[in-house]
Each structure stands twice: as structure tokens, then as C-alpha cells.
Amino acid sequence: MLKRLPRVSSTRIVLGVTAIIVGYFLVMGAVTALRSSQLSDREDRLRAEIAGLEQRYERLEMLREYLGSDEYIEAVARGQLGLVREGENGIVVISTAPLSAPDPDTPEESELWWEMLTR
Template sequence: MRFLLPRPLRGFGPLHVLLPMVALLLALFGYAAIQTAAQNYRLAEERRAVEAEIHALRTRQAELEGLREYLLSDEYVEAMARSHFGLVYPGETEVVVNAPPSEESGRQPGERWWEVLFDR
């Protein structure tokens, strides 16, 4: 029976140095690419949120400008003079209607629902 001895390892060559360095560089570039993609995603989300806020603010601005125009109009001034100060044009007669007081049933909103649920 013949015994085979293990072959001696070759010397430490340039390939043994180059492969780990290439693997390390690939890992670093991969990490950098993932971080950049994650940052781009976060920035895109933030941009969408800011654009939505800008749209909401522009809508609110348009509403406020419309309200401002109405408040500066003669129509609003006349309505306030009639309702708050009781002013009328010459020749008009002001009529005040006193409504009878409404009867309060003493129920709170939603009380009937609880009565049905618990048979009260």
C-alpha cells in the first residue's frame, strides 16, 4: 500500500492578495450604492411631502384671497350693517320675528342609542 502525501502548498502569490482586495472593494462599492439609493428614496419621500404641503398652502391662500375680496366688498358691508347693527335703507321697514323657545327634551345626543343597547 502506497501512502500519498499531501502536496505542498504553493507559495503565497499575488492572486492571494488581489482577490481579497477586489472582494473588499466590491463590498464597499455595494454598501455605498445601497446607502445612496436609500438616501435618494428618503429625499424623494420628503419632496413629495413638501409638494403636497405647498399644494395645500396654495389652496388655502386662494381661499383666503377669496374671503378677503368678499370682506372688502360692498355686499359684505351691507350684510353686516343689516344683521349686526339693524340698519335699513330709507323706505324699508325692519321686521323682527321672535321665535317661541324650543322645548328641550333633556336628552343628550346619543342617549337613545344607549337606551336601546342596554334596555333602559
């Protein structure tokens, strides 16, 4: 014979459905809180990156202004090109140590290069 299943009261059904709905909302709240935390962290990282890029932009802008200034152009003209202003005297520093000349009495150096090849 078939046994009858015990009858479930409508109160238990309502409580079960309510528990499922409450569980769903709890899970969705936790997921939303996690996502919000991730977005907040990303926002902080992006704000820090923006601040760094703004500082870099300011440094590059100052460098660009300096490279276009008369002060920089004069420094390059004097330092790299050796130019002087009208009325100034340019000074060229020459090494005080004399260069040593080869000793002509050395037999290896007095030979011609093709004689060294034919030995």
C-alpha cells in the same frame, strides 16, 4: 522552531483587495439608494404640503375679497346693526307671548328684602 507561514500568492492578494473594493462600492450604492428614496419621500410630502397651503391661501384670499365687498358690509349692517336703506321700512319682531307679572297676593313676594334677612 518557528514555522513559516505559507506564502500567499499575489493573485490571492489582488483578488482580496478587489473583493474589498467591490464590497465597498456595493455598500455605498445601497446607502446612496436609501438616501435617494428618503429624499424622494420627503420631496413628495413637501409638494403635498405646498399644494395644501396654496389651496388655503386661495380660500383666505377669496374670504378677504368677500369681507371687503359691499355685499358683506350691507349684510353686517342689516343683520347685526339693524340698519335699513333709505326708503325701506324696518321691521322689529316682538314676541307675542306676554310676560307674566308676579301675583301680588303671594306673601313671600310682598315682604321687603330686609324683613326676610331678619327672620
